[in-house]
Amino acid sequence: MKLEYYLTPVDFAAFALPRWGQKKFALGSLLEKNHDKLAPEKANIVLIGVEEDRNALCPGSALAPDRIREQLYQLNRIAPRFKIRDLGNLKIGKTPGDSYFALKDVCQYFLEEGVTVVVMGGSQDLTIGTAKAFEDQPYNLVTIDPRLDYHKGAKSIDSENYLTLLYDKQPNLFSHTLLGYQNYFTDAVELNQVADFNCDSKRLGQVRYAMSEIEPYMRGADLLSFDLNAVRQIEAPGQYFGSPNGFYAEEACQIAHYAGMADQMKIAGFYNLCPMLDKQELSAKLMAQIIWHFLEGFHFKVLEDPEKHPKEFSEYIIEMDEIDLPLTFYQSRKTGRWWMKIYNQNDDTDHIVPCSQEDYEQAARYEIPDRWWRNIRKLNQLAK
Structure with missing residues (x-):
């Protein structure tokens, strides 16, 4: 696959370290070194930005990937020989559908290569593109969201109803788990409508009360879709949903760490950061730390199989x-x-x-x- 047809490489010179940063220990420095020495197919995990938000209810998240990079590159490299590549930003299609299919092609290629993909959105409807990469195999989906993004009978797709397409058009969706939903945003009728799709759901309070209980859901997941709107607005102001309730920042990082540790996690997407609403880049910093915790969990994961061993x-x-x-x-x-x-x-x-x-x-x-x-x-x- 000629990745240059799909992706615009990162300009590492555009992301300067702050004065407190140590270049030799920074993740950005490792990514820049790996860009020259590590073939994408030889990486264990790759980062891809997607500047797509034309189907978002509140446009603006297309600016997020590079804002996230600016903060992510400052953080610790996790390990000096971490086989990770940042492949740059996906070239956006003429329509959102074109972008979905381009994302699908790239993700599918790395699935076949056994390389895990981290997608930095962009709006959450990009989950459609990542899910299409599993068109030839059953997959388990976990979404971190304050509500169920499903509208029965929806005629068009947006960032708040994208699950409708996955439920109706993808019979190989084996299971879906919704974590952290808030009951006043999600009607019981909606949850009943998706019961036939093997959808399990845990309210915010249930997850918070027993955080370790979500680890098995992550361990069995192939695809993660993380909506920044699941975090309290005071800790993530760069969001359009804006609820006073939600996950605390450290809880969001812990969830991401569990996801990174997951045995069969193949694609993880992080969405709905709106830089134009972000005060003092607090949300970009949090999203970078969430992704960093996913990467740390991934690097130190322990693969186990009762059948094989x-x-x-x-x-x-x-x-x-x-x-x-x-x-x-x-x-x-x-x-x-x-x-x-x-x-x-x-x-x-x-x-x-x-x-x-x-x-x-x-x-x-x-x-x-x-x-x-x-x-x-x-x-x-x-x-x-």
């Missing part, structure tokens, strides 16, 4: 009267993380999915975990 796991089998088969759980002896086996009677196969300790404890009380029911239901739907 069973000796590294403890196995727990619980007999359940309500179902014919026992529930089998695995716990890593190295990290303490949990997995659960799902048996699909339709094709006589086992599926091992990430879960939490709470799922195991619930099963130990002879209660079938919700996570088990959701996966069984989706597997049955795919079999039809």
